Every structure is written in C-alpha cells, then in structure tokens.
Amino acid sequence: xxxxxxxxxxxxxxxxxxxxxxxxxxxxxxxxxxxxxxxxxxxxxxxxxxxxxxxxxxxxxxxxxxxxxxxxxxxxxxxxxxxxxxxxxxxxxxxxxxxxxxxxxxxxxxxxxxxxxxxxxxxxxxxxxxxxxxxxxxxxxxxxxxxxxxxxxxxxxxxxxxxxxxxxxxxxxxxxxxxxxxxxxxxxxxxxxxxxxxxxxxxxxxxxxxxxxxxxxxxxxxxxxxxxxxxxxxxxxxxxxxxxxxxxxxxxxxxxxxxxxxxxxxxxxxxxxxxxxxxxxxxxxxxxxxxxxxxxxxxxxxxxxxxxxxxxxxxxxxxxxxxxxxxxxxxxxxxxxxxxxxxxxxxxxxxxxxxxxxxxxxxxxxxx
Numbered sequence: 001x002x003x004x005x006x007x008x009x010x011x012x013x014x015x016x017x018x019x020x021x022x023x024x025x026x027x028x029x030x031x032x033x034x035x036x037x038x039x040x041x042x043x044x045x046x047x048x049x050x051x052x053x054x055x056x057x058x059x060x061x062x063x064x065x066x067x068x069x070x071x072x073x074x075x076x077x078x079x080x081x082x083x084x085x086x087x088x089x090x091x092x093x094x095x096x097x098x099x100x101x102x103x104x105x106x107x108x109x110x111x112x113x114x115x116x117x118x119x120x121x122x123x124x125x126x127x128x129x130x131x132x133x134x135x136x137x138x139x140x141x142x143x144x145x146x147x148x149x150x151x152x153x154x155x156x157x158x159x160x161x162x163x164x165x166x167x168x169x170x171x172x173x174x175x176x177x178x179x180x181x182x183x184x185x186x187x188x189x190x191x192x193x194x195x196x197x198x199x200x201x202x203x204x205x206x207x208x209x210x211x212x213x214x215x216x217x218x219x220x221x222x223x224x225x226x227x228x229x230x231x232x233x234x235x236x237x238x239x240x241x242x243x244x245x246x247x248x249x250x251x252x253x254x255x256x257x258x259x260x261x262x263x264x265x266x267x268x269x270x271x272x273x274x275x276x277x278x279x280x281x282x283x284x285x286x287x288x289x290x291x292x293x294x295x296x297x298x299x300x301x302x303x304x305x306x307x308x309x310x311x312x313x314x315x316x317x318x319x320x321x322x323x324x325x326x327x328x329x330x331x332x333x334x335x336x337x338x339x340x341x342x343x344x345x346x347x348x349x350x351x352x353x354x355x356x357x358x359x360x361x362x363x364x365x366x367x368x
Contacts, residue, residue, distance in 0.1 A: 101345035109221035113247035121255040122288040127230040135193035140225035146198035155197030210242030250283040311346035
C-alpha cells in the first residue's frame with residue numbers, strides 16, 4: 001500500500017553573503033520578525049488597534065447618490081423607478097442650504113423687531129410670513145407679537161383661537177407659569193406659528209408703555225425661542241422705543257418706491273445716531289411687493305442698503321398677500337415662498353452675532 005502523498009511545502013531559496021544557499025521559510029520568518037518586534041502586523045497594532053468607534057456609517061457604508069426631491073429631476077427618478085438619478089439641481093441644493101441656515105440653533109430666546117416708518121409697505125405681512133417660514137422649518141417655538149399701537153391687524157391674518165389680547169396677557173402675567181398656561185392667550189396657525197393679538201381699540205393699545213412691552217417679552221422669552229415683534233410706524237412712540245430696546249435683531253421693510261426706500265434708510269440713520277449702530281449693522285432690509293417692471297432702479301437701491309446692513313432681500317408682489325387676509329404659506333407663488341425662505345436664512349445668519357448692549361439681558365432657558 002502506497003504512502004499518502006505529502007503536502008508540498010513552499011520553500012524559497014536565498015543566497016547568503018558567503019555565496020551559500022539557505023532555505024527560507026515564511027513561517028520561520030514571521031516568527032522571527034515577531035520575536036524581533038518588526039512584524040508589519042504588530043506595528044499596525046501598536047499604531048492603531050481597531051475599536052468599536054471605527055465602525056461608523058461615514059467610514060464603512062458606501063456613499064449613496066442624493067435623490068432629487070422636486071422638479072423634473074424628481075419626476076425622471078420616479079418614472080424610472082430610481083434607475084436614472086440625475087441628483088438634485090443647483091436650485092434645489094441652494095434651497096436646502098437656505099433651510100439649513102433658517103434652522104440655525106438659538107440659545108435661549110432671540111427677539112426680532114420688524115420696522116417701517118411708512119405704512120402700507122407690508123410690514124405686518126413680512127412679520128407674519130417670516131414667522132410662518134421659521135415655524136414651518138424649525139422644531140422650536142416661534143411667536144409673533146403685535147406691538148402696533150394703532151389697532152394692529154397681525155392676529156387677523158391667522159385663524160383666531162382666542163379673543164385674548166396683549167392687555168389680557170399683561171393683566172394675568174403673574175398667574176402664568178407654564179407653556180400650557182400661555183397658550184390660552186395665543187392663536188396658532190397650521191405652521192405652528194403663534195400670535196399674540198393687539199387690542200382693537202387704539203386708545204387701549206396706545207396706553208401701553210415701554211415697561212409693558214418689557215413685561216410681555218420677558219414672559220414670552222420663558223416659553224419661546226423666537227419672538228417676532230411687529231411695531232408701529234412711529235420710531236419715537238413709547239411702544240416702538242420699547243421694542244427697539246428689546247430687539248436682538250432688526251428687519252427694516254421698504255416698498256419698491258423711492259419714497260419708501262428713502263424712509264427706510266432714514267430709519268436706519270436715526271437708529272444709528274441714537275445708540276443702535278450694532279443693531280443696524282446686523283439688520284436685514286426687505287424690499288417688498290416688487291413687481292416685474294418698475295421705474296425705480298432696484299439694483300442701485302439694493303446696493304445702497306447693502307452698504308448699511310447685513311443683507312438685503314427682495315420679496316415679489318403676490319396676489320394672495322395683496323388681500324391682507326388670512327393666507328397659508330402653501331398658497332403663495334413658488335417665487336414668493338423662496339423669497340421668504342431667503343429672508344429667514346438671512347435673519348438666521350445673525351443668530352450667532354452677539355445681541356446689542358441695549359437688548360442684551362440674561363437669556364432664559366425655555367420652559368416646557
């Protein structure tokens with residue numbers, strides 16, 4: 001009976017310095033290297049021994065192509081069952097970037113005043129749509145306060161859930177401890193934006209003093225991350241002065257006319273001369289209700305504002321907003337929604353800028 005064949009052994013032969021041949025064994029070489037501490041495997045272990053922290057999705061998962069969410073590219077992706085993926089367009093990527101900016105983190109509460117010394121330019125509409133845009137994209141609480149002493153109409157632009165007004169809130173402020181308590185004084189839109197109404201009687205609202213607004217905003221910042229303040233047209237009025245003193249940021253609204261643009265710039269001039277230069281530098285200017293054709297050189301107007309403020313945003317004319325009634329953000333034209341998203345992103349870019357000294361009171365944590 002023949003012996004079973006022996007397994008072949010891999011042998012390498014090398015020449016020594018004396019010219020003699022020497023058998024080389026890979027196993028013997030590895031053992032020797034380990035004994036000498038020169039093994040490549042051992043050196044890798046010394047430099048970095050893999051741990052559970054190395055097993056991350058960023059390191060080990062193959063990158064996936066981004067899927068378009070809208071437009072013709074999304075339709076092609078949907079019709080072909082995902083076999084053709086052109087990826088998001090530049091416009092969609094720009095929109096995603098603006099959404100990410102609008103969702104910038106806020107520490108405590110941020111107070112944003114929306115101002116105009118000229119009536120009819122869409123200040124209240126700007127406050128409302130900016131609030132809707134923030135509330136629809138962010139996960140925290142956003143509220144708009146009607147600080148117009150001349151019977152403001154902010155609360156009539158959303159579905160009214162209560163007849164309570166700012167004066168009721170002032171009267172009962174000592175009994176409000178939780179967010180559930182304050183909801184009895186606000187109306188909430190589908191976007192989750194909440195609104196505190198002004199009184200219909202101007203004689204009541206005009207009687208509100210600076211200290212009254214301090215008290216209301218002090219209460220609101222216990223429960224909300226963003227407080228938008230709609231002001232009246234008078235910068236020197238007590239209520240408006242109180243709101244400016246409280247503001248961390250400013251949005252100045254102008255119409256697409258020489259008169260309203262000049263008035264908006266004079267507002268910035270006045271604020272800069274009266275101790276609010278930092279507020280002006282971090283402000284956002286809005287050129288509102290822009291139609292496709294206008295005699296005013298809007299490019300030049302925008303350049304002039306850009307020399308004074310942090311950003312300038314144009315909002316196109318929209319028939320839905322012209323009625324001055326309740327309107328959902330979904331009803332707006334795509335270009336209008338995009339413009340308000342750009343405005344929200346521009347305002348949110350200022351969240352990381354320190355609040356001006358006049359409004360820089362200690363930040364409160366948001367109550368549950």
